[in-house]
Amino acid sequence: MNKTQFNKSRMYGATNKVLDDNLELFKHIPGLVTAHLKLKAGLVMIDQNRLIQEADTSGLTDSKSEARTSLNWLILQFSSALMAYATEVDDLELKVKAKYVPSELDVIADSNVYDIGSLLYNLAVPVKAELEKYFVDDAKFKEMESLLVGFKSAIPKGRVAKSVSKTSTGNISQIFKMMDKLLKEKIDSLMNPFQFSHSDFYNAYKSARMVIGYTGRTKTNPQVRRRKNAIPKEEK
Numbered sequence: 001m002n003k004t005q006f007n008k009s010r011m012y013g014a015t016n017k018v019l020d021d022n023l024e025l026f027k028h029i030p031g032l033v034t035a036h037l038k039l040k041a042g043l044v045m046i047d048q049n050r051l052i053q054e055a056d057t058s059g060l061t062d063s064k065s066e067a068r069t070s071l072n073w074l075i076l077q078f079s080s081a082l083m084a085y086a087t088e089v090d091d092l093e094l095k096v097k098a099k100y101v102p103s104e105l106d107v108i109a110d111s112n113v114y115d116i117g118s119l120l121y122n123l124a125v126p127v128k129a130e131l132e133k134y135f136v137d138d139a140k141f142k143e144m145e146s147l148l149v150g151f152k153s154a155i156p157k158g159r160v161a162k163s164v165s166k167t168s169t170g171n172i173s174q175i176f177k178m179m180d181k182l183l184k185e186k187i188d189s190l191m192n193p194f195q196f197s198h199s200d201f202y203n204a205y206k207s208a209r210m211v212i213g214y215t216g217r218t219k220t221n222p223q224v225r226r227r228k229n230a231i232p233k234e235e236k
Helices: 003-021 030-058 062-089 092-098 102-107 110-134 138-154 157-169 172-191 199-208 222-228
Strands: none
Touching: 003 030, 003 172, 003 199, 030 172, 062 092, 062 102, 062 110, 062 138, 092 110, 102 172, 110 138
């Protein structure tokens, strides 16, 4: 996870704890009970995908790490060329299928990177001649073919199986979007009445909903750290 996602995940966890500690106060509100269960499920999915990311990063050999970097870069070139062509011919479906950004590629499992590379290659083949003006020529196609073959053979079979089962829950960035929407559009609204009847619960919830900037560094001057975190940013 990147730093923003890490900070948000801490906020999700703190919010979940406040709700856990006050279950008796809202057990009569089915909508809030259900939303709380979804929040818990989201936290589990984040943990699952985080473990995949860490396993893929720590287990990479130097050669496979270099191959993944090269493949990611080539995927972005194919994506950019296909999106430019789709824009030119007003093909919305192709534009949606071809859209990938660096932040997506950085967090997904090796097997998913291979699948995305294969998808873009297959989308590009029928319009190969049209992509030359967008700097994806025959040499790029041959390079993609070679990288895909080499990268697939470098993925340990055990890790592929684990990645397929774990990442079926969805891309981690999509999970964060789901969690944000759940909090903003459901739980925040359902919690509002508690400010009048159970202010301690409500205030604890609002405090937990603040995303605190956290760098993970331990040797920062305490006064500087206090000033930096003095005004936490509330999730809107």
